[in-house]
Amino acid sequence: MLGASWRMSPVRTLFPVRPMSKAVPSEHILTVAEIEKLLEEVFPQLHHGGRTVMVEEVGPMSARLRLIAHERHLRPGGTVSGPAMFTLADVGIWVAIFSHLGPEALDAVTMNLNINFLRKPPHGDVLVECRLLKLGKRLAVGQATLFSQGAAEPVAHAVGTYSIPASRK
Amino acid sequence: MLGASWRMSPVRTLFPVRPMSKAVPSEHILTVAEIEKLLEEVFPQLHHGGRTVMVEEVGPMSARLRLIAHERHLRPGGTVSGPAMFTLADVGIWVAIFSHLGPEALDAVTMNLNINFLRKPPHGDVLVECRLLKLGKRLAVGQATLFSQGAAEPVAHAVGTYSIPASRK
Amino acid sequence: MLGASWRMSPVRTLFPVRPMSKAVPSEHILTVAEIEKLLEEVFPQLHHGGRTVMVEEVGPMSARLRLIAHERHLRPGGTVSGPAMFTLADVGIWVAIFSHLGPEALDAVTMNLNINFLRKPPHGDVLVECRLLKLGKRLAVGQATLFSQGAAEPVAHAVGTYSIPASRK
Amino acid sequence: MLGASWRMSPVRTLFPVRPMSKAVPSEHILTVAEIEKLLEEVFPQLHHGGRTVMVEEVGPMSARLRLIAHERHLRPGGTVSGPAMFTLADVGIWVAIFSHLGPEALDAVTMNLNINFLRKPPHGDVLVECRLLKLGKRLAVGQATLFSQGAAEPVAHAVGTYSIPASRK
Secondary structure: OOOHHHHOOOOOOOOOOOOOOOOOOHHHOOOHHHHHHHHHHHOHHHHOOOOOEEEEEEEOOEEEEEEOOOHHHEEOOOEEOHHHHHHHHHHHHHHHHHHHHOHHHHHOEEEEEEEEEOOOOOOOOEEEEEEEEEEOOOEEEEEEEEEEOOOOOOOEEEEEEEEOOOOOO | OOOHHHHOOOOOOOOOOOOOOOOOOHHHOOOHHHHHHHHHHHOHHHHOOOOOEEEEEEEOOEEEEEEOOOHHHEEOOOEEOHHHHHHHHHHHHHHHHHHHHOHHHHHOEEEEEEEEEOOOOOOOOEEEEEEEEEEOOOEEEEEEEEEEOOOOOOOEEEEEEEEOOOOOO | OOOHHHHOOOOOOOOOOOOOOOOOOHHHOOOHHHHHHHHHHHOHHHHOOOOOEEEEEEEOOEEEEEEOOOHHHEOOOOOEOHHHHHHHHHHHHHHHHHHHHOHHHHHOEEEEEEEEEOOOOOOOOEEEEEEEEEEOOOEEEEEEEEEEOOOOOOOEEEEEEEEOOOOOO | OOOHHHHOOOOOOOOOOOOOOOOOOHHHOOOHHHHHHHHHHHOHHHHOOOOOEEEEEEEOOEEEEEEOOOHHHEEOOOEEOHHHHHHHHHHHHHHHHHHHHOHHHHHOEEEEEEEEEOOOOOOOOEEEEEEEEEEOOOEEEEEEEEEEOOOOOOOEEEEEEEEOOOOOO
């Protein structure tokens, strides 16, 4: 279920007056619990050294995740590192994709990722709000906007293209 | 004044619950008429062979432009060409930048532009909705989402970085 | 046949000591004359208003093209425009792809293009040296380095991803 | 001194017949030992959990580094992870920059990085060959091509833009 905080999320309101894609009815989107279970099965490294990435909410063509700031993501001065932000954006878009297409899309692989670092993030959690721009059977494109907890302006922005292998069935 | 169509625009509602940047009060943003006048002065090539790009609206950290489809932007099959979409995205972000910073930012130059072509656009006008992600004194980053007139899903998406030369004053 | 100027080209020597991909023996690469003939058939717009793009040479995983500077590619100050450089990079990588895969790859479409503008090009021709980084059956990735005639340092650099539709046969 | 392996490197021969930029005479480029010492001082995290990135050689406008494959960089199936390749490309270009500009350029920060993943890398070390495309006082752009040890075709390719803060002196 999507709570009140989701209703106020920028992701959901990105294209508010446009009809949503009919491709994926929202009742077919994986729940946060289903996603977290899949992540633990196929991608235990994500939580290597302590749980660091949490899926907060998913909705039509979108997902929001949180990076819990640990010492190993930090650079001198306490700022979250570029690779940690890259990983958060990449994982976020990938989660948005397979939450819509189902577990067979867990094999989706990043083909291209373009990231802009906009501001030095302060110490603290980083949120990523992902939005799918295209969700085809073999190809998906999504964007990810990263914010420091509580801040109005994004710290980074990424766009990624993913290839979805044909089902092994 | 921003009319009804603007209120329904996805650009304006991209970050609805976050406080807007204080850097540029909306009363200091150039109007559409001021922008069009500047474009005619400094960039007459844009209208070479007939007026093709129209600024529709500007608002805090955002701008919307329209590409009026002419024969010379088309590819076989009647689709708008990649270079025409590149130009629209690039001009759109540049307009968003100088409409906030004033005429001295007309010298802003594109350093990097990353564009994803998502769907083949049908024949017809293409709209671009631009949003500034960062607006510094020397550097700005913006994104551009392109739609075919009347369509729900974007045909292309771009992110660009612009260098703003120091004022000559 | 590749002449002396080609032997001195940076493109050919990009990976000089690595064995070339076996995928496309050089005797199967289209010749410049074959490429030019195909371009005139499928993409006459390229020469709209006078011949502007010339294919100079093709070789294993590479191609070199020239943009003949016309007034309509220029910006105030006599510099070649960003969209003209975008087009040159895009056409160059596309030519490299279909010259290796044959006419059925003329349908290849640009999915993503990332371009960095490095220096203001002086008035004059612009050369593009393209190199394929991946040449699969359905997907190709190439880079394009743009130089002003006679200059040592590149004016722009682009990387593009192309989707190659399945043969209609 | 550059050894035999360097002479055979594709990086050095990228623009073999073009005059090199006069901006940085090679006698002013930091040596590998100087670079490694600086890295240990300012970026000890790079070696967190065991030494993983080695600078192999630097030359005019170029650098080559090696990622020593450790378990924590791997994905299921033994392949090097995307974030590990992103980090290698990013560090490689940054090393190329400050080895030319000196220790005051250690503060250079990544503004934009675009990465294409081309092939699944096998288990084993990954080499990155970096080449600077532009080396200004405030801005640098470089590309990074990543290879698996012993393989002819690249596993990934990246282009990055870096901002170099004004000297604090």
